[in-house]
Amino acid sequence: MVSAANHQPLDLTHLHPDVHAVAGLPAAERITRIRADRWIGYPKAMEAVDKLETLLAWPRKQRMPNLLLVGPTNNGKSMIIEQFRRRHLPVMEADREHIPVVSIQMPSEPSSLRFYTAILAALGAPVGPRRRLVDLEQLVLRLLCEVGAKILVIDELHNILAGRGDKRRECLNLLRFLGNELRIPVVGVGTREAYLAVRSDDQLENRFEPYILPLWEAGEQTRSLLASFAASFPLRRRSVIDTEDMMTYLLARSEGTIGELAHLLTSAAVVAVDSGVEAINQKTLAITDYVGPTQRRRLFERELL
Structure with a gap:
């Protein structure tokens, strides 16, 4: 696949083969695919x-x-x-x-x-x-x-x-x-x-x-899950999110449920496309608008006061 910007071949070996064609689509179409439900067979x-x-x-x-x-x-x-x-x-x-x-x-x-x-x-x-x-x-x-x-x-x-x-x-x-x-x-x-x-x-x-189905904890199964998520998003650069530090950070921020983790990673993937970074990393995770469950409750309770 060739990059439209510089006509250089895109290296998409970090993605699942089914996602290769999607990675070549325009940004708006890729964001729609990113936001769609996905099945991760852990x-x-x-x-x-x-x-x-x-x-x-x-x-x-x-x-x-x-x-x-x-x-x-x-x-x-x-x-x-x-x-x-x-x-x-x-x-x-x-x-x-x-x-x-x-x-x-x-x-x-x-x-x-x-x-x-x-x-x-x-x-x-x-x-x-x-x-x-x-x-x-x-x-x-x-x-x-x-x-x-x-x-x-x-x-x-x-x-x-x-x-x-x-x-x-x-x-x-x-x-x-x-x-x-x-x-x-x-x-x-x-x-x-x-x-x-x-x-x-x-x-x-x-x-x-x-x-x-217990809460997710740091370990090989969670590392494998993160790698599967990274391979499923049509981003043009590799997202290295299955490291020990990243795993600890993502679990803490999502509070250990796969739904919240998917929400956080989806938000970061959208930011990655919009910003041109094309990968989930510390930068895209820092600027995503995702708010975790506990913080959401605190913000809601503050609004009620």
């Missing part, structure tokens, strides 16, 4: 996806295995679920849509009615006015069978704790009922509070295997 994420694949292929039996994907906010849980879902998108089969992976969010004010309505929305089914709960329940069960659902994913499962005591118990009973009735795996996704919600029910706790 070992813990790939292991989680493999567990989901195993559940998807599990033969139906009376008591199906379930999974609880737990981790801090903004630590890659939803991205793992989205990557898994994209592997198993709905397809038309014999004039009927087949939806192997049904993914919803636990409503912010949980109840059986809201929960069933969320499933119907995920299936693209209209909800008639003033439907009785028992009718919604039967409709959901029938449609999940008709579309051939093989796994039900419930993100933001910790929202169960936002409900009153009776609503909380109602939702926990609902999870157990669906697993028994449909005989498909249920995957819960959420923060530590999701685990606490499941643990409050002895039967559910025994059915859900917890899989933890």
Whole structure:
């Protein structure tokens, strides 16, 4: 590839081969690509996806295995679920849509009615006015069978704790009922509070295997993650961010979650293109407008005073 500025070949060996063509695009187009979501298949994420694949292929039996994907906010849980879902998108089969992976969010004010309505929305089914709960329940069960659902994913499962005591118990009973009735795996996704919600029910706790996504710490896995990020941004110079010093600095500034780390590096990559530096380094990291979670909270609280 040739640089438009001086007609000299660009050395793009620091980039992943799939990014080479993007690196030759104009700045505005590269910034758009930089800001897009990207999947970094680090070992813990790939292991989680493999567990989901195993559940998807599990033969139906009376008591199906379930999974609880737990981790801090903004630590890659939803991205793992989205990557898994994209592997198993709905397809038309014999004039009927087949939806192997049904993914919803636990409503912010949980109840059986809201929960069933969320499933119907995920299936693209209209909800008639003033439907009785028992009718919604039967409709959901029938449609999940008709579309051939093989796994039900419930993100933001910790929202169960936002409900009153009776609503909380109602939702926990609902999870157990669906697993028994449909005989498909249920995957819960959420923060530590999701685990606490499941643990409050002895039967559910025994059915859900917890899989933890901890905060990132300095080490070879984080070094490899940083190298993968550097190779994925269409920058024309090498970003040396997988050193010990850089790793310590980036983890401290992002507070150890992959979502914040991606936000910080994305901001620095945009600055690298805009400034012509073309690499993530101390200079571009220093002038990026990224603000970490703790500082954001402090600024917000200061504004409230």
